[in-house]
Amino acid sequence: MDYISTRGEAPALGFCDALLAGLARDGGLYVPREWPVLTKKEIRAFRGKSYQDVAFAVLSPFTNGEIPADVFRGMIDDAYATFRHPAVAPLVQTGANSFVMELFHGTTLAFKDVAMQLLARLMDYALEKRGQRATIVGATSGDTGGAAIDAFAGRERTDIFILFPHEKVSPVQQRQMTTSTAANVHALAIKGNFDDCQNLVKAMFNDAAFRDRVKLSGVNSINWARIMAQVVYYFTTAVALGGPDRKISFTVPTGNFGDIFAGYVAKRMGLPIEKLVIATNENDILARMLKTGRYEMRSVKATTSPSMDIQISSNFERLLFEANGRDASKVRAAMESLKQSNGFSVSEEALKFIKKDFRAGRASEKQVAETIRKTLADTGYLLDPHTAIGVFIANKNERPSSPMVTLATAHPAKFPAAVKSASGIDPALPTWLAGLMTREERFDILDPELKAVESFIGKHIRTGE
Ligand SMILES: Cc1ncc(COP(=O)(O)O)c(C=O)c1O
Numbered sequence: 001m002d003y004i005s006t007r008g009e010a011p012a013l014g015f016c017d018a019l020l021a022g023l024a025r026d027g028g029l030y031v032p033r034e035w036p037v038l039t040k041k042e043i044r045a046f047r048g049k050s051y052q053d054v055a056f057a058v059l060s061p062f063t064n065g066e067i068p069a070d071v072f073r074g075m076i077d078d079a080y081a082t083f084r085h086p087a088v089a090p091l092v093q094t095g096a097n098s099f100v101m102e103l104f105h106g107t108t109l110a111f112k113d114v115a116m117q118l119l120a121r122l123m124d125y126a127l128e129k130r131g132q133r134a135t136i137v138g139a140t141s142g143d144t145g146g147a148a149i150d151a152f153a154g155r156e157r158t159d160i161f162i163l164f165p166h167e168k169v170s171p172v173q174q175r176q177m178t179t180s181t182a183a184n185v186h187a188l189a190i191k192g193n194f195d196d197c198q199n200l201v202k203a204m205f206n207d208a209a210f211r212d213r214v215k216l217s218g219v220n221s222i223n224w225a226r227i228m229a230q231v232v233y234y235f236t237t238a239v240a241l242g243g244p245d246r247k248i249s250f251t252v253p254t255g256n257f258g259d260i261f262a263g264y265v266a267k268r269m270g271l272p273i274e275k276l277v278i279a280t281n282e283n284d285i286l287a288r289m290l291k292t293g294r295y296e297m298r299s300v301k302a303t304t305s306p307s308m309d310i311q312i313s314s315n316f317e318r319l320l321f322e323a324n325g326r327d328a329s330k331v332r333a334a335m336e337s338l339k340q341s342n343g344f345s346v347s348e349e350a351l352k353f354i355k356k357d358f359r360a361g362r363a364s365e366k367q368v369a370e371t372i373r374k375t376l377a378d379t380g381y382l383l384d385p386h387t388a389i390g391v392f393i394a395n396k397n398e399r400p401s402s403p404m405v406t407l408a409t410a411h412p413a414k415f416p417a418a419v420k421s422a423s424g425i426d427p428a429l430p431t432w433l434a435g436l437m438t439r440e441e442r443f444d445i446l447d448p449e450l451k452a453v454e455s456f457i458g459k460h461i462r463t464g465e
């Protein structure tokens with residue numbers, strides 16, 4: 001199994017090369033040449049198995065035989081030993097046919113920990129084997145950054161630079177990035193929004209001289225290994241609810257389209273999923289696209305769900321590739337149009353393809369607050385604002401025929417101000433993060449200029465000598 005670029009002009013790579021490359025050299029995103037498929041019998045056999053067992057079975061086909069089985073299994077066990085819940089991604093029932101999949105039991109209280117803990121171990125393995133170092137850059141709207149810093153802090157073979165939008169993340173999110181004392185960690189507050197940060201990261205990847213000089217690697221969901229790791233919890237959850245002998249629907253709070261694309265991959269691998277529901281906040285480019293067939297950027301609004309304040313939804317490119325019959329020239333044309341005129345149209349055929357599996361909805365700020373309040377009153381369950389968007393839209397898309405699972409992507413304590421204003425409750429941080437808000441912060445503030453950021457990185461990377 002090798003990996004091909006959605007833009008069709010970069011060399012196909014093996015698993016470890018795609019892992020270290022992050023973004024393809026033609027600006028595209030790597031996807032497996034074909035989707036591995038599990039039979040119903042194989043999926044049924046996951047019943048009663050641990051999260052780690054399922055992860056090993058689901059992920060092994062993607063590694064292309066490049067990692068010995070016992071080593072890969074050891075990485076999975078180590079990665080998920082960092083989780084505070086033995087099930088890793090437990091389910092909570094919130095209604096007759098509705099469930100919440102809690103993905104926030106990792107070290108930084110966001111679903112990003114699920115993939116990031118494994119990714120750091122995979123990268124260490126690949127770098128060690130090659131005797132190489134890497135410079136990791138990542139863009140964050142709040143959660144990816146903290147999870148990446150936690151997973152990579154102190155690792156000898158990597159330096160990590162995380163770009164976050166200055167004054168646009170929650171105080172807890174900021175401190176998860178700025179209070180690390182590890183010498184290989186650098187938090188950079190960029191005077192702009194998340195899309196500016198993501199554009200800078202992509203521009204660094206497209207600057208071949210810089211990319212090669214610093215041995216650039218990425219940890220955003222443009223990196224295939226991030227998506228891959230997130231496929232697992234769709235399997236564990238579906239099986240817990242009667243899959244594969246019953247169809248399950250999932251509602252996913254969506255920004256960069258990584259988490260929901262992982263659900264699509266699970267479906268392509270043979271998991272019977274009824275519908276994948278895209279849930280957006282007022283930055284609703286994806287919901288508008290599904291309705292009109294036009295992917296069109298508008299300016300970004302700051303909301304109480306800052307991690308989803310995104311316009312350029314990177315992983316939509318992976319779905320576009322599938323929806324266009326893997327015709328890379330159509331993806332290239334769409335991305336060129338996005339660059340030139342801030343939008344592109346999805347063909348009727350491609351839109352039909354997307355609508356077969358996906359639904360979409362948006363929640364206003366008022367609806368988010370009301371969902372937090374009402375869910376607490378009705379069920380005693382406290383939602384964070386991102387998950388509340390999912391629950392609000394899930395409620396509208398529920399069907400009596402199949403369970404609806406909303407992905408709980410963050411712990412409410414990451415967003416105390418919004419949660420308190422909606423519910424009156426001040427959610428406490430877990431004990432292991434108790435000192436977070438009083439630790440000393442360390443970060444640099446930079447303009448959203450490629451050369452300034454590249455120069456900062458060039459000056460701060462360690463050589464390993
Ligand atoms: C809490 C939270 N929910 C939802 C999302 C959206 O996930 P994705 O970007 O994979 O669509 C993010 C960030 O990406 C997040 O941090």
Ligand SMILES: N[C@@H](CCOP(=O)(O)O)C(=O)O
Nearest residue numbers: 140141142143144220221307
């Ligand atoms: N919401 C994300 C944005 C980056 O997404 P990624 O999944 O591509 O890393 C965040 O919290 O940083």
